[in-house]
Amino acid sequence: MTVLHAVQLTVFPQLSMVSRERRHSANGHGGAVRFFTGLSGSGKSSVAHVLEAQLFSLGHQVIIVDGDNIRAGLCADLAFDVEGRAENLRRTSEVLQMFVEAGVIVLATFVAPVAADRARLRARLDDTTFVEIFCDCPIEVCETRDVKGLCLRPRSGEIVQLTGVSAPYEAPLAPDLRLCTDLESLEASARSVSVI
Template sequence: MSNADIVWHDAAVSQTERERKNNHSAFVLWFTGLSGSGKSTLANAIDRYFHDHGYRSYVLDGDNVRHGLNNDLGFSEEDRVENIRRISEVARLFVDAGHIVSTAFISPYADDRARARERLPDGRFIEVFVDCPLETCEARDPKGLYKKARSGEIPSFTGISAPYEAPVDPDITLQTGTRSTEENVHELVEQLEDLLRPS
């Protein structure tokens, strides 16, 4: 059997129907930024807000996904591209199911993020640039990865020996070097007001 034999099967329940029942729009919050910038912290903080306020949501975290779905991938440029391709497909399925999904991945390449956006309807992919200076991320170093990268233990580490292509025109920018998690969550909720209204 070839790909030509595979046909998309339309679901009996549409995304619109699911959104109407959930009482909110479905979309992806795509958090991108350097290691240690606060992507996972923010994704989980906004997910807690969503849960507490009755929204259907889920977080796809970079480390967690590599424990299962993407545990066959390394950190070469090719593997990073495939990592993001798979995540964008999973995120698209969550949106089709009527959920809000937050993804917390470095996703260093602009082309990969653009392709992820293309997989979703207009207005349903929100690129959130978690903007934090490299020196601040390195000072935090919550997993000790920068120290290992500087010593040569980790080759091709984003921001040190591998590139990070920061968003040129993100939908939302959050400053995590100077603002608290609570302040940034408040900013997110304000920016997402239209999507969080009843469908």
């Protein structure tokens, strides 16, 4: 028996005695995922933070799941190669699913440059609760917003692969919502995101 089979034989997912419907009723809304994708500096986190504050002030259960925070903790062991990026989103999909079950509105902000990885994440989640939001912003504008100093690092050789600069970003061909974050304010972008 391989180790994989041994694990499969000893893992028994547990079901809660509190139903998804009861949790949603208690919160006054269902769980939802608004998945923001785009280049670093495209405004994903900024728009999500404005929206989070708006929703929280209305009494909604809302949380931001940020790609950097996930990479700093749950996925700190993963590389930024193709396999690492895929596993990062696989693990993230499990976290997002738990929040949806609990009736929480999740604002997920990830570069997520590979279209196939984003498709797998969508497939893992209930399609009625998942909305892909493409923060569309030219790289030239993203570079002017580069508070992390990432854009200079590939040019100096410090980072080999940086999405949008020295590595590709596969822009969504048919996102549920496209925000032109270089042309509109954070508040206007946040208002465009329907959550309930």
